Amino acid sequence: MTAEKKAATLGAADASPDQDWPGGTFKKYASSVDVARVAGVSQSQVSRTFSGSSKVSESTRKKVLEAAERLDYRPSLIPRIMLTHKSNLVAIVVGGLYNPFYSTVLEEFMIRFQAAGHQVLLLHIPNDHALDDVIPKLASYRVDAIVSALAILSPAGAATLAKLKIPVIAFNTAVNNEWVTSVSSENFEAGRQIADLFIARGARSFGFISGPSTSPASARRREGYEERLRERGAGPPTVARGDYRYEGGFAAALSMFSGPSRPDALFCANDLLAIGAIDALRERLVLRVPDDVLVAGFDDIPAASWASVGLTTFTPDAAAMVDETISIVLSAANGKPLATKPVVVSAKLIERGTTNRDLRS
Amino acid sequence: MTAEKKAATLGAADASPDQDWPGGTFKKYASSVDVARVAGVSQSQVSRTFSGSSKVSESTRKKVLEAAERLDYRPSLIPRIMLTHKSNLVAIVVGGLYNPFYSTVLEEFMIRFQAAGHQVLLLHIPNDHALDDVIPKLASYRVDAIVSALAILSPAGAATLAKLKIPVIAFNTAVNNEWVTSVSSENFEAGRQIADLFIARGARSFGFISGPSTSPASARRREGYEERLRERGAGPPTVARGDYRYEGGFAAALSMFSGPSRPDALFCANDLLAIGAIDALRERLVLRVPDDVLVAGFDDIPAASWASVGLTTFTPDAAAMVDETISIVLSAANGKPLATKPVVVSAKLIERGTTNRDLRS
């Protein structure tokens, strides 16, 4: 009876399998069964024609292709996911796309994943706390792997992710556990390097504008900076807290330079903060950069190399980081266990005009 | 026999349904059947417990939840897609995330779609030509709708998309057809407004730096600008072609001001171009902005309001555009036909220091 009914239904569908019906029923997609009927072959042959692997006679192939064309048939990937337990879906979790560093990296990821035959499921997490909201989605769509491109990912957040038993690659945050591997840039060493540069350029007193208090990257950069300053016999830096945004850098610089200690070198946890600080210095405090204050950032966002900015900063080897991440994801997606050792990519110091008058355009 | 075998398999799985097996077999996710067995109830009851709608006795419910917890069970959405023909997946197709305008909009979309219970499948298209590569993916994952946030979408590209018979919303590009609706900002009128502003600020000769030649938005902005200049009795603007990027604006300004005609007002098709042009003017040509040249852009990206930039520009009402897009997508996802009339949202002129000395910080 069911077969009967189906035959009738599809008899009608033959002519127009994806149109409105009198009753309002709407058959959106033709299935391989529909195509098979129109082509006069078995459903298996349709499947084989489209999967390409098996061999199908030329005549059958032609019939199938014609029917498929007529019916606008597109094979669905959904059933395949059920069979193979692989969705070919990779989740990328992002926080602040306002930071050009992350949007650039995201774009790079998309391009690379697409090239590798994976699709990207994009998720947004405003803060670590909201992680719980997206966890269910991640599992429900059976994503093969998760890339966390969050500026902030706490160990607790990482633990939550690990419960999913889906491989997680933490991009730019050095957290690790059984299911979480990290790919991040060298932060501590960068802090040390910039301290040396500042001193070489003649600075005597130092400042630091941090990211959010919960950012491990910001903390590491600061630690390296402070350690090296200590080693070189300089006093500890004055510290103000920013939020990784332009406005935060602007405000932090304003308050820092309204205080008693006015550093003559300022390291900021990222470029947006640094640009905000420079603007506060130049436009509001009428201080000259680099003549009165040296400034450096981290990320090498496009604006850092604008002629009007010329910001000394660190270029994380984003290409290498993306490469590493992709290869980890691909092997994880192939079922191989995660290599648990964290990957650390070095960041290269780029000196521009904000620490060197000779480099001003 | 099959049942026999399955029982055996799952007998083992009971204890550890998602662990490595001696043979290397790996059962990643527990299914509702597994949970049912452990809980000692039928699979239907598990389904009912998790769908929430039907009524399940408290005792059954508790047994199911306990078993699910033990097995780390997460219902899969995949079968549901097969049943309902709705994936709850919305594809967002992006091109240049290097433009902060688009990355900001993308972030807004993600937040809104997630709140509405949809997931975002992100696709990248470097150029209109590459559209064909992603079309199959779009159909294969049975996305409910497609949002095209491409800076450039040709009518031909739109036609290609339409063949999918999936509702498409073209964001910021005014192309339309049976399956493609557009939500874009008012471009022509903006061009007219900026012409008036330039004239009011005393400009006599005019320039325009365009986006890529294929960008309809750029073309419309230019048309409005030229029309109004003509109406006001000014000569036609000198035109140079950029590419929507900082570097393009920089180079275009350089070449334009090396030529015979040096405009004293310059309208750029977007903010990145404008900022590049300003830097070329100030840093390389030693011209003052706004004293020697007035400059305006379009998009109101964050950098436009930086103290060091202070760019006069147009704010597209991005929130309203996203709102409109979301509501179209949601109704389309509910099976309603597309309302085919294009939506146009006005953009608001924001005057800052690059056209007005009094507004310099």
Next chain:
DNA sequence: TTGTATGCGTTATCAG
């Protein structure tokens, strides 16, 4: 309230 049976659109296996 609970259990049984069926279908969704593929791929894979196994006979012809």
Next chain:
DNA sequence: CTGATAACGCATACAA
């Protein structure tokens, strides 16, 4: 080379 048929994991109509 081709065609049946059995899964995959869930939702749901139907029977109990």
